[in-house]
Amino acid sequence: xxxxxxxxxxxxxxxxxxxxxxxxxxxxxxxxxxxxxxxxxxxxxxxxxxxxxxxxxxxxxxxxxxxxxxxxxxxxxxxxxxxxxxxxxxxxxxxxxxxxxxxxxxxxxxxxxxxxxxxxxxxxxxxxxxxxxxxxxxxxxxxxxxxxxxxxxxxxxxxxxxxxxxxxxxxxxxxxxxxxxxxxxxxxxxxxxxxxxxxxxxxxxxxxx
Amino acid sequence: xxxxxxxxxxxxxxxxxxxxxxxxxxxxxxxxxxxxxxxxxxxxxxxxxxxxxxxxxxxxxxxxxxxxxxxxxxxxxxxxxxxxxxxxxxxxxxxxxxxxxxxxxxxxxxxxxxxxxxxxxxxxxxxxxxxxxxxxxxxxxxxxxxxxxxxxxxxxxxxxxxxxxxxxxxxxxxxxxxxxxxxxxxxxxxxxxxxxxxxxxxxxxxxxxxxxxxxxxxxxxxxxxxxxxxxxxxxxxxxxxxxxxxxxxxxxxxxxxxxxxxxxxxxxxxxxxxxxxxxxxxxxxxxxxxxxxxxxxxxxxxxxxxxxxxxxxxxxxxxxxxxxxxxxxxxxxxxxxxxxxxxxxxxxxxxxxxxxxxxxxxxxxxxxxxxxxxxxxxxxxxxxxxxxxxxxxxxxxxxxxxxxxxxxxxxxxxxxxxxxxxxxxxxxxxxxxxxxxxxxxxxxxxxxxxxxxxxxxxxxxxxxxxxxxxxxxxxxxxxxxxxxxxxxxxxxxxxxxxxxxxxxxxxxxxxxxxxxxxxxxxxxxxxxxxxxxxxxxxxxxxxxxxxxxxxxxxxxxxxxxxxxxxxxxxxxxxxxxxxxxxxxxxxxxxxxxxxxxxxxxxxxxxxxxxxxxxxxxxxxxxxxxxxxxxxxxxxxxxxxxxxxxxxxxxxxxxxxxxxxxxxxxxxxxxxxxxxxxxxxxxxxxxxxx
Numbered sequence: 001x002x003x004x005x006x007x008x009x010x011x012x013x014x015x016x017x018x019x020x021x022x023x024x025x026x027x028x029x030x031x032x033x034x035x036x037x038x039x040x041x042x043x044x045x046x047x048x049x050x051x052x053x054x055x056x057x058x059x060x061x062x063x064x065x066x067x068x069x070x071x072x073x074x075x076x077x078x079x080x081x082x083x084x085x086x087x088x089x090x091x092x093x094x095x096x097x098x099x100x101x102x103x104x105x106x107x108x109x110x111x112x113x114x115x116x117x118x119x120x121x122x123x124x125x126x127x128x129x130x131x132x133x134x135x136x137x138x139x140x141x142x143x144x145x146x147x148x149x150x151x152x153x154x155x156x157x158x159x160x161x162x163x164x165x166x167x168x169x170x171x172x173x174x175x176x177x178x179x180x181x182x183x184x185x186x187x188x189x190x191x192x193x194x195x196x197x198x199x200x201x202x203x204x205x206x207x208x209x
Numbered sequence: 210x211x212x213x214x215x216x217x218x219x220x221x222x223x224x225x226x227x228x229x230x231x232x233x234x235x236x237x238x239x240x241x242x243x244x245x246x247x248x249x250x251x252x253x254x255x256x257x258x259x260x261x262x263x264x265x266x267x268x269x270x271x272x273x274x275x276x277x278x279x280x281x282x283x284x285x286x287x288x289x290x291x292x293x294x295x296x297x298x299x300x301x302x303x304x305x306x307x308x309x310x311x312x313x314x315x316x317x318x319x320x321x322x323x324x325x326x327x328x329x330x331x332x333x334x335x336x337x338x339x340x341x342x343x344x345x346x347x348x349x350x351x352x353x354x355x356x357x358x359x360x361x362x363x364x365x366x367x368x369x370x371x372x373x374x375x376x377x378x379x380x381x382x383x384x385x386x387x388x389x390x391x392x393x394x395x396x397x398x399x400x401x402x403x404x405x406x407x408x409x410x411x412x413x414x415x416x417x418x419x420x421x422x423x424x425x426x427x428x429x430x431x432x433x434x435x436x437x438x439x440x441x442x443x444x445x446x447x448x449x450x451x452x453x454x455x456x457x458x459x460x461x462x463x464x465x466x467x468x469x470x471x472x473x474x475x476x477x478x479x480x481x482x483x484x485x486x487x488x489x490x491x492x493x494x495x496x497x498x499x500x501x502x503x504x505x506x507x508x509x510x511x512x513x514x515x516x517x518x519x520x521x522x523x524x525x526x527x528x529x530x531x532x533x534x535x536x537x538x539x540x541x542x543x544x545x546x547x548x549x550x551x552x553x554x555x556x557x558x559x560x561x562x563x564x565x566x567x568x569x570x571x572x573x574x575x576x577x578x579x580x581x582x583x584x585x586x587x588x589x590x591x592x593x594x595x596x597x598x599x600x601x602x603x604x605x606x607x608x609x610x611x612x613x614x615x616x617x618x619x620x621x622x623x624x625x626x627x628x629x630x631x632x633x634x635x636x637x638x639x640x641x642x643x644x645x646x647x648x649x650x651x652x653x654x655x656x657x658x659x660x661x662x663x664x665x666x667x668x669x670x671x672x673x674x675x676x677x678x679x680x681x682x683x684x685x686x687x688x689x690x691x692x693x694x695x696x697x698x699x700x701x702x703x704x705x706x707x708x709x710x711x712x713x714x715x716x717x718x719x720x721x722x723x724x725x726x727x728x729x730x731x732x733x734x735x736x737x738x739x740x741x742x743x744x745x746x747x748x749x750x751x752x753x754x755x756x757x758x759x760x761x762x763x764x765x766x767x768x769x770x771x772x773x774x775x776x777x778x779x780x781x782x783x784x785x786x787x788x789x790x791x792x793x794x795x796x797x798x799x800x801x802x803x804x805x806x807x808x809x810x811x812x813x814x815x816x817x818x819x820x821x822x823x824x825x826x827x828x829x830x831x832x833x834x835x836x837x838x839x840x841x842x843x844x845x846x847x848x849x850x851x852x853x854x855x856x857x858x859x860x861x862x863x864x865x866x867x868x869x870x871x872x873x874x875x876x877x878x879x880x881x882x883x884x885x886x887x888x889x890x891x892x893x894x895x896x897x898x
Contacts, residue, residue: 031616031617031620031621032620035617035620035621071556073609073613074612074613074616074617074620075448075451075609075612075613075614075615075616075617076609076612076613078466078469078473079469079472079473079609118527
């Protein structure tokens with residue numbers, strides 16, 4: 001079974017996989033955003049037999065390939081939240097999405113952040129995205145920026161619908177990819193066991209010496 | 210369903226545009242024989258005919274898009290028919306068309322029904338038309354009859370309009386007039402009668418966890434799920450209907466909602482049944498967890514993935530997951546079993562495990578698929594498969610996966626293609642998913658479960674707690690550590706910290722954190738500076754444990770929060786462990802910040818920091834403050850280690866590394882010195898949903 005840590009793909013030795021969850025109220029456009037980002041993947045594999053999987057995209061950062069795996073629970077929002085709690089426990093990054101035209105979705109962000117705080121670590125990269133900026137603007141950008149600052153996340157406003165905003169969507173994920181990649185311990189190193197917890201690279205070494 | 214040897218190699222030939230419709234043409238190698246027109250025959254080869262079969266290349270044309278008119282027409286033209294040509298068979302499928310065209314295509318030119326097409330059409334037409342429209346074409350009487358048969362059989366809910374079922378009535382009249390004494394008329398009448406029937410029975414007596422017949426409970430849960438699943442109207446799962454994209458139609462998703470509600474009801478009951486008695490001993494509480502695990506196991510045998518997942522979710526939910534003492538009292542085999550069951554729903558590889566399982570067992574006799582590491586399940590299956598009583602062709606899937614797929618298809622593929630033609634390819638994709646659901650629904654008929662009204666009574670009488678209440682109770686049962694010490698304030702939970710997590714972050718004094726509970730703004734500068742590029746050493750985070758590991762950590766338990774990867778059944782436990790002979794160069798300690806004004810709806814944040822052997826109190830406080838986004842003078846804070854019965858306040862200039870008591874958890878509290886005030890005014894605290 002594949003684990004959630006950055007894994008090395010045997011065929012492409014340099015590819016690391018990062019799991020990213022996309023959270024936010026329903027109908028804020030999480031899925032479109034994900035789709036926008038991974039579009040090509042989806043179209044290239046229409047014959048995919050196991051469900052619809054446009055959740056991955058390989059990016060090249062500084063000459064190195066990394067794979068972002070995006071998770072959203074589209075369609076399952078009405079299932080109890082606990083259902084997805086285990087997602088939170090092992091992700092590498094979080095994208096919070098709200099709908100610029102819907103103030104309530106912005107107000108819910110705190111809850112989403114709280115939710116993520118409960119389950120994941122506080123130092124994984126986070127990004128805030130205001131989606132649908134093509135529509136009427138109900139959330140003031142300054143307010144959003146403040147909020148983003150307060151929580152130490154970069155803010156992006158975008159529209160997954162408009163082609164003109166495509167670059168922006170791209171930028172979001174590139175930013176994230178950079179953040180992920182620049183975390184040193186991400187670099188998989190040979191660890192003395194099959195272990196799971198590549199996280200304790202450093203501690204491990206010290207611990208054993 | 211195609212097996213390997215008939216697996217066609219489809220090659221895209223090109224697109225053909227014809228009046229009002231767009232076709233995709235494929236060349237396909239098939240074993241060709243005149244298909245007998247039954248629902249299944251177009252795909253399966255019956256053995257006795259094999260000798261006549263030959264491999265040929267087939268040219269297949271799909272309608273790709275078209276106006277509605279064209280799409281309707283395609284229902285009855287030769288477009289959907291296999292055309293035999295020498296060596297090459299050319300098949301044209303409706304790809305898109307107008308509604309009229311699509312409806313016309315419902316029957317082939319020789320009056321035969323194109324089954325695949327009609328099924329796709331009926332399953333998805335709601336996305337681009339309403340039930341009223343298609344009925345008006347009566348050119349092909351025969352076709353109409355078969356179409357109505359298929360419609361009645363496959364989509365009974367279209368005709369279910371209590372109390373009077375006007376559509377059915379209309380059909381009855383129609384049959385009386387034009388098709389008297391036909392099979393169809395009989396069918397319609399029978400349908401009308403059966404809609405009129407209903408039944409009820411009450412009962413008395415009580416079940417009480419954990420002493421319940423688990424197999425029976427699993428069966429009863431399954432019985433509830435089967436009823437809902439059979440009633441589930443597949444097209445209500447369509448992205449456009451179920452997800453709120455089309456608000457005006459969300460009320461049409463009632464059967465989906467009913468399924469979701471049942472799922473949640475089970476999940477909630479798992480949680481509340483474990484928490485509801487606050488004063489029982491961990492060992493007794495563990496019995497309830499064990500009972501649920503046993504029920505889950507039986508559900509696996511019954512191939513009821515819906516309730517199975519509901520139970521797993523309940524057990525994985527925060528209020529339960531955090532009950533370390535309770536989990537410690539659960540025997541190791543049960544934990545393993547639980548892990549194995551939970552692994553079924555691992556989201557890796559687009560939920561490969563679960564999908565694969567559905568494929569294999571969807572209509573199979575037994576549940577018998579196990580991972581090579583699933584030792585407990587292997588045992589279970591070995592036992593059960595000797596019992597013929599366990600033969601069950603039925604399967605109840607977890608609907609969420611389908612809903613996600615459909616939502617994504619809906620998001621990703623446009624309804625119309627460039628010329629305003631209806632994108633029938635999208636509908637085909639949707640149909641693939643709907644067809645799976647329908648297949649499983651058919652299989653679900655195989656369940657033979659009798660209703661136990663006592664069970665229903667028990668189920669309904671269980672108290673249900675909402676998230677917040679559940680969390681509170683959970684904290685009452687096993688207070689989070691800060692709470693034990695301070696034992697006042699309402700129950701702050703602590704952030705569940707998988708040990709792995711705690712290691713992370715820690716190893717440097719760089720802190721990149723963002724917690725909404727902390728007064729933040731002024732610190733951003735700091736955080737900023739340290740942001741990603743510099744986080745370099747900071748950690749980890751990333752490497753998170755796989756699902757199963759994280760689960761392990763939950764119960765494996767060792768209630769300590771020391772940095773230790775929980776040992777349970779897990780392979781690589783690499784964490785530094787003080788108990789090892791040589792003591793490490795540093796410890797990872799966990800610090801929580803305490804003020805008066807923490808809003809306590811259940812979250813206390815720990816920050817892990819590294820404590821090296823030359824750090825003194827002020828430095829450690831400073832590190833902790835950074836990490837917690839606190840500003841101010843380190844001298845204004847005190848740091849204390851939380852010990853089981855007291856706190857040990859560290860002297861103001863101690864070498865903390867040597868001062869800590871490593872016999873206990875390395876949990877610390879940072880708090881402002883008395884009569885100092887903190888800048889904690891603007892705290893907003895995480896909340897629960």
